[in-house]
Amino acid sequence: MSSRARRTDLVAQLEQTLEAFDEAGGHRVLAEAFAELDLEDALSDVLLPYLHGMGERWSKGAIGVAQEHFASNVIRTRLSLLMNSEARTEGPLAVLACMPGEHHEFGLMAMALALSRLGWRTCYLGADTPTTELDLTCLTLHPDAVVLAAHSHTAFEAHGPSLRRIARSTSLHIAAGGATDDVSELCHASHLDGDPVWAARVLHDALGRTAPHRTSPHRAAPHRDEPSAV
Numbered sequence: 487m488s489s490r491a492r493r494t495d496l497v498a499q500l501e502q503t504l505e506a507f508d509e510a511g512g513h514r515v516l517a518e519a520f521a522e523l524d525l526e527d528a529l530s531d532v533l534l535p536y537l538h539g540m541g542e543r544w545s546k547g548a549i550g551v552a553q554e555h556f557a558s559n560v561i562r563t564r565l566s567l568l569m570n571s572e573a574r575t576e577g578p579l580a581v582l583a584c585m586p587g588e589h590h591e592f593g594l595m596a597m598a599l600a601l602s603r604l605g606w607r608t609c610y611l612g613a614d615t616p617t618t619e620l621d622l623t624c625l626t627l628h629p630d631a632v633v634l635a636a637h638s639h640t641a642f643e644a645h646g647p648s649l650r651r652i653a654r655s656t657s658l659h660i661a662a663g664g665a666t667d668d669v670s671e672l673c674h675a676s677h678l679d680g681d682p683v684w685a686a687r688v689l690h691d692a693l694g695r696t697a698p699h700r701t702s703p704h705r706a707a708p709h710r711d712e713p714s715a716v
């Protein structure tokens with residue numbers, strides 16, 4: 487089987503297993519994909535196409551919410567395991583979070599993984615992150631970059647003042663469907679266009695090669711009563 491046919495086959499096998507509530511089967515196919523292919527190819531050519539197809543089937547009513555939730559939970563578990571195994575103790579640091587109200591995190595997890603592969607440390611805050619907590623995390627960790635994702639532009643716009651404050655002390659990047667050039671300007675952020683694997687390369691080329699060499703662990707956390715303005 488050609489490499490291209492094998493990728494198509496893995497996408498089909500994910501559909502067959504995950505949408506039949508076959509947890510062991512779904513994990514097996516995901517494990518095969520990440521073992522056989524480069525991490526970036528497994529994400530771009532298998533996982534992301536599967537997610538798009540799954541969303542289409544769900545929006546057309548071909549599968550139900552239960553199947554979508556089941557598949558999402560298996561995928562989230564597998565991505566978490568990979569993030570754990572790819573975690574680094576040195577290199578530039580990226581903080582990654584979904585904006586408040588945003589629960590779609592696979593794009594962000596994919597970017598965290600791709601950044602790890604490029605030599606970055608990542609601090610993954612996940613879905614629905616309050617901007618006050620993000621601010622505090624940035625004060626604590628002094629990351630080289632912050633990457634925020636949201637499917638709706640209002641999720642960024644509603645937090646313009648907080649995001650502009652964060653952008654004063656770190657390199658701020660926004661991504662996913664809600665990120666536009668106008669919103670980026672409003673938030674003093676850069677717009678990471680394209681898929682998460684591509685975006686990781688763009689960020690790495692812009693910042694990763696020049697970031698000072700740093701290792702974990704970091705400074706002590708600031709006291710929570712400290713003002714968060716920088």
Ligand code: B12
Binds near residue numbers: 542592
């Ligand atoms: C899995 C999933 C969920 C899961 C998420 C689980 C999780 N832990 O992440 C759950 C069940 C929580 C969920 C909930 C909902 N979902 Co949903 N979901 C999906 C699904 C199937 C996959 C999403 C995904 O991860 N895709 C992979 C990403 C990478 O692809 P993408 O979203 O197309 O993003 C592209 C770019 O924007 C960019 N990108 C995206 N994220 C990032 C991040 C970074 C850092 C970068 C650089 C780039 C990037 O890369 C992609 C291009 O390759 C999509 C279908 C689809 N087409 O994607 C629907 C979809 C996104 N969901 C949808 C909807 C409507 C919902 C709900 C409102 C449903 C409901 N009624 O409750 C809620 C909203 C939850 C919320 N408040 O955020 C719609 C959105 C429609 C719209 N345009 O607004 C979609 C498109 C389904 C559909 N066809 O209608 N969902």
